[in-house]
Amino acid sequence: MSKVTFRIWRGDSGQGEFKDYTTEVTEGMVVLDAMHQIQAENAQDLAIRWNCKAGKCGSCSAEINGMPKLMCMTQIKQLPAENPITVEPMRAFPHMRDLVSDVSWNFEVKKKIKGFSPKKADRPDGTWTMAQSDIDRPQEFRKCIECFLCQDVCHVLRDHHKHDEFIGPRFFVYSAALEMNPIDEGDRLADLKNQQGLGYCNITKCCTKVCPEHIHITDNAIIPLKERIVDEYYDPIKMVANFLFKRGKK
Amino acid sequence: MPEIAKLEHDVLVIGAGGAGLRAAIAAAAAGVKVGLITKSLLGKAHTVMAEGGMAAAMANVDDRDSWKVHFADTMRGGQYLNNWRMAELHAKESPDRVRELEAWGALFDRTKDGGILQRNFGGHRYPRLAHVGDRTGLEMIRTLQDHGVHQGIDVHMEHTVCTLLKDGDRVCGALSYDRQKGEFKLFHAKAIVLATGGVGRAFKITSNSWEYTGDGQALAYHAGAELMDMEFVQFHPTGMVWPPSVKGILVTEGVRGEGGVLRNKDGKRFMFDDIPDNYKNQTADSPEEGWRYVLGDKSARRPPELLTRDHVARCIQREVREGRGSPHGGVFLDIAWIKEKIPNAAEHIKKKLPSMYHQFMALADIDITKVPMEVGPTTHYIMGGVRVDGDSQMTSVPGLFAAGEVAAGLHGANRLGGNSLSDLVVFGKRAGDFAAEFAKKQGAGKINQAEVDEHIRKAMAPLERGSSAESPYAVQAKLQDTMQDLVGIVRREGEMQKALEVIGDLKKRAVNAGVGGGRVYNPGWHTCIDLANLLTVSEAIAKAALDRKESRGGHFRDDYPDKSTDGGTYNSIIKKGPDGAMQLQRRPLTPMPEELKQIIEDQKK
Ligand SMILES: Cc1cc2nc3c(=O)[nH]c(=O)nc-3n(C[C@H](O)[C@H](O)[C@H](O)COP(=O)(O)OP(=O)(O)OC[C@H]3O[C@@H](n4cnc5c(N)ncnc54)[C@H](O)[C@@H]3O)c2cc1C
Ligand code: SF4
Ligand code: SF4
Ligand code: FES
Numbered sequence: 001m002s003k004v005t006f007r008i009w010r011g012d013s014g015q016g017e018f019k020d021y022t023t024e025v026t027e028g029m030v031v032l033d034a035m036h037q038i039q040a041e042n043a044q045d046l047a048i049r050w051n052c053k054a055g056k057c058g059s060c061s062a063e064i065n066g067m068p069k070l071m072c073m074t075q076i077k078q079l080p081a082e083n084p085i086t087v088e089p090m091r092a093f094p095h096m097r098d099l100v101s102d103v104s105w106n107f108e109v110k111k112k113i114k115g116f117s118p119k120k121a122d123r124p125d126g127t128w129t130m131a132q133s134d135i136d137r138p139q140e141f142r143k144c145i146e147c148f149l150c151q152d153v154c155h156v157l158r159d160h161h162k163h164d165e166f167i168g169p170r171f172f173v174y175s176a177a178l179e180m181n182p183i184d185e186g187d188r189l190a191d192l193k194n195q196q197g198l199g200y201c202n203i204t205k206c207c208t209k210v211c212p213e214h215i216h217i218t219d220n221a222i223i224p225l226k227e228r229i230v231d232e233y234y235d236p237i238k239m240v241a242n243f244l245f246k247r248g249k250k
Numbered sequence: 251m252p253e254i255a256k257l258e259h260d261v262l263v264i265g266a267g268g269a270g271l272r273a274a275i276a277a278a279a280a281g282v283k284v285g286l287i288t289k290s291l292l293g294k295a296h297t298v299m300a301e302g303g304m305a306a307a308m309a310n311v312d313d314r315d316s317w318k319v320h321f322a323d324t325m326r327g328g329q330y331l332n333n334w335r336m337a338e339l340h341a342k343e344s345p346d347r348v349r350e351l352e353a354w355g356a357l358f359d360r361t362k363d364g365g366i367l368q369r370n371f372g373g374h375r376y377p378r379l380a381h382v383g384d385r386t387g388l389e390m391i392r393t394l395q396d397h398g399v400h401q402g403i404d405v406h407m408e409h410t411v412c413t414l415l416k417d418g419d420r421v422c423g424a425l426s427y428d429r430q431k432g433e434f435k436l437f438h439a440k441a442i443v444l445a446t447g448g449v450g451r452a453f454k455i456t457s458n459s460w461e462y463t464g465d466g467q468a469l470a471y472h473a474g475a476e477l478m479d480m481e482f483v484q485f486h487p488t489g490m491v492w493p494p495s496v497k498g499i500l501v502t503e504g505v506r507g508e509g510g511v512l513r514n515k516d517g518k519r520f521m522f523d524d525i526p527d528n529y530k531n532q533t534a535d536s537p538e539e540g541w542r543y544v545l546g547d548k549s550a551r552r553p554p555e556l557l558t559r560d561h562v563a564r565c566i567q568r569e570v571r572e573g574r575g576s577p578h579g580g581v582f583l584d585i586a587w588i589k590e591k592i593p594n595a596a597e598h599i600k601k602k603l604p605s606m607y608h609q610f611m612a613l614a615d616i617d618i619t620k621v622p623m624e625v626g627p628t629t630h631y632i633m634g635g636v637r638v639d640g641d642s643q644m645t646s647v648p649g650l651f652a653a654g655e656v657a658a659g660l661h662g663a664n665r666l667g668g669n670s671l672s673d674l675v676v677f678g679k680r681a682g683d684f685a686a687e688f689a690k691k692q693g694a695g696k697i698n699q700a701e702v703d704e705h706i707r708k709a710m711a712p713l714e715r716g717s718s719a720e721s722p723y724a725v726q727a728k729l730q731d732t733m734q735d736l737v738g739i740v741r742r743e744g745e746m747q748k749a750l751e752v753i754g755d756l757k758k759r760a761v762n763a764g765v766g767g768g769r770v771y772n773p774g775w776h777t778c779i780d781l782a783n784l785l786t787v788s789e790a791i792a793k794a795a796l797d798r799k800e801s802r803g804g805h806f807r808d809d810y811p812d813k814s815t816d817g818g819t820y821n822s823i824i825k826k827g828p829d830g831a832m833q834l835q836r837r838p839l840t841p842m843p844e845e846l847k848q849i850i851e852d853q854k855k
Binding site for chain 1: 290291292293294295296298299308345349352353354355357359360363364365366382383385387388389392396397399400407430459460461492493494495496499500604605608609612613614717721722723724727765766767768770771772773774775
């Protein structure tokens with residue numbers, strides 16, 4: 001048992017300041033436990049978002065000592081021993097209150113991505129034959145818990161605020177899951193290239209580093225999507241063919 | 251009173267887990283205007299946490315499976331208190347609901363021939379759970395969410411419904427609180443579907459999320475609906491027990507489905523010691539046979555670790571009580587041992603149970619491919635809930651429907667693992683269909699503004715009392731301790747009476763609770779609102795448990811350790827009396843049709 005000080009961002013809609021709270025930390029405690037304890041002890045109205053406390057819902061995203069992390073999966077003892085530990089909201093989205101930011105933009109982005117459209121079922125019961133090896137990759141992407149930590153860390157959103165032209169790593173992963181689904185027939189490459197800003201990504205891999213689900217966002221989703229776009233739109237033979245047959249889709 | 255926003259829908263769905271999303275999609279497909287309200291953000295509901303899989307007799311892995319076997323398994327697991335019509339519909343319709351998820355984009359794990367893979371789970375005779383590693387709930391909720399966003403459903407995130415409104419007998423709307431803006435909103439609706447989930451946060455050690463405060467059960471109860479079988483709370487045998495801050499977090503039954511075994515501190519595999527008579531024929535009598543079953547040998551019978559949850563939880567409890575537990579008050583669950591049996595065991599475990607591997611690594615510094623986990627029972631699920639009609643899911647209040655964990659009936663005295671996810675989509679769809687049909691036949695009801703104002707006044711009171719008043723967190727903690735200790739896994743008359751006294755006292759404290767801060771995103775204030783619901787359902791659980799003087803399924807009485815003969819003949823019904831007090835009644839079961847009885851008999855062989 002020991003006392004640890006947390007420097008927590010408190011305030012409303014962007015206005016705010018850090019305040020220090022000291023609380024007793026016991027074996028195995030995660031940052032979310034400390035926030036709850038502080039809430040119960042002396043900050044009843046401290047705003048935090050959480051649901052599962054098991055790293056499954058992606059609600060408790062925050063910046064801990066400046067790093068985007070899930071509060072429920074960050075053990076206090078794994079943080080540097082010198083106090084205080086700073087806890088602040090995700091900064092790439094509008095601030096709402098204390099540790100909560102307004103992530104609604106993400107929900108709007110998703111609506112604009114073309115949904116799943118399967119080819120005709122090939123089994124008598126209306127399902128599809130798929131080999132496990134063919135779905136390993138899209139299954140990796142479907143592990144995403146929509147914590148938006150990758151969105152938070154991506155400089156295109158965080159520093160350059162390209163929210164109107166760039167959907168961000170989470171939605172590249174989402175698009176890749178659809179594109180690499182063996183039974184999906186939709187085509188999202190043109191949108192990714194023209195409206196969704198895939199070109200802005202310069203593969204710094206910051207998103208991959210923070211993903212709590214260890215999804216290889218850059219190597220497995222973004223780079224292959226970029227390659228597909230190159231194949232589709234910049235391959236000289238295809239360009240001629242596209243021109244001749246005026247086919248807009250693949 | 252300030253002006254508040256008013257919204258109109260034909261069908262209002264409260265809750266956006268599997269049941270709520272499926273209901274909203276069904277109602278939208280029926281062509282009515284649908285609103286969907288959720289206490290959290292979209293896609294974060296409790297369903298996201300479900301791990302092991304969803305039960306559906308598709309017979310993809312074992313062709314002996316069929317809806318009849320699934321029906322009989324569900325009834326036996328529920329000790330025959332189930333609403334047999336729901337058990338029948340569930341067994342028949344769940345395969346279609348699984349296939350529909352695939353058509354909407356879900357990617358289930360595959361069999362060798364490329365079909366949907368199914369895994370073993372407790373109480374299911376054959377491998378029956380369609381799954382995606384150990385994150386099946388995430389796959390379900392994401393699929394429904396992504397499909398749903400294109401269906402023209404109005405989604406209201408981070409809204410909490412505080413009360414249901416009625417016009418005469420029928421429901422006509424709901425008052426909600428928007429935590430992002432700090433405002434109340436009035437929802438007018440012709441039909442309402444409750445899909446608010448469970449009550450697990452009434453207990454201290456729980457696998458449940460913050461949302462599980464029994465809101466739907468309490469809302470329905472105050473609107474005049476009946477609650478049924480509230481005494482049946484499921485304590486899942488395997489929750490994490492160490493370190494203290496993770497106590498209660500679930501360890502999926504999938505671990506045992508993949509060959510994990512339970513041992514006490516002496517290394518003894520104790521589950522072979524006590525096999526209930528009605529499962530003897532179908533349970534392995536040696537570890538060797540159990541392992542063959544895990545590998546898919548059809549001539550082998552299930553290992554005893556895959557007996558029903560109520561039974562496994564009590565065996566663990568026994569080992570701990572008799573001093574044979576693990577260092578931190580649980581027992582050992584070992585999946586690492588399979589390295590004696592198969593090559594690449596570590597890789598296999600990581601592939602089959604990725605989030606368990608991750609969870610123990612991150613939270614307990616334990617590598618489950620190398621060493622055993624320490625586990626013990628945790629509050630997990632409530633079989634009881636709002637009583638509904640088996641076909642339409644309508645409650646006893648016209649226009650009010652309920653589906654998913656908030657509804658009672660399907661699971662009887664004990665739910666089989668995997669039967670919840672399938673429940674959500676089977677009955678979520680039914681509730682949505684029937685609610686839309688109901689709404690089409692109705693005019694809009696009339697909302698009583700004075701009643702609305704009164705509710706708002708009540709909801710605002712804690713903010714006026716301020717932070718020097720009673721702390722809602724303290725009241726909540728006291729309630730959780732009380733329920734855990736006095737109405738938990740093992741129950742006794744005197745203790746439950748004591749619990750009811752404490753609940754009475756906490757009710758008085760709760761109405762005096764206050765918080766500091768403003769209306770926007772104030773969790774302390776939210777806790778005040780939740781508390782009233784938690785207290786209502788806790789009282790219902792304790793009352794029903796006190797009345798049932800026998801042990802059956804999830805309900806275990808130390809003072810009446812056996813099943814009684816009449817215990818299998820009735821459901822416990824709770825209703826708000828005319829004087830506002832909680833009334834309890836035993837209601838005889840509806841007789842089962844002969845053909846269903848016959849199915850059960852046939853499956854006993
Ligand atoms: C860790 C874990 C693992 C599990 N694994 C499995 C499994 O493998 N297989 C299986 O079959 N089952 C499993 N279960 C059980 C299953 O997940 C749940 O029973 C099921 O998801 C409940 O779904 P639901 O749709 O009824 O409610 P939920 O998914 O909990 O949704 C409830 C919704 O209601 C909303 N809500 C609540 N109150 C209000 C209010 N007052 N106002 C507005 N909205 C409100 C919430 O915000 C939420 O959106 C598991 C459960 C847990 C905890
Ligand atoms: S790799 Fe691309 S998407 Fe990821 S953080 Fe860097 S720029 Fe953003
Ligand atoms: S890709 Fe990873 S970091 Fe990004 S939202 Fe999903 S889980 Fe979070
Ligand atoms: S609370 Fe769900 S991920 Fe942290």
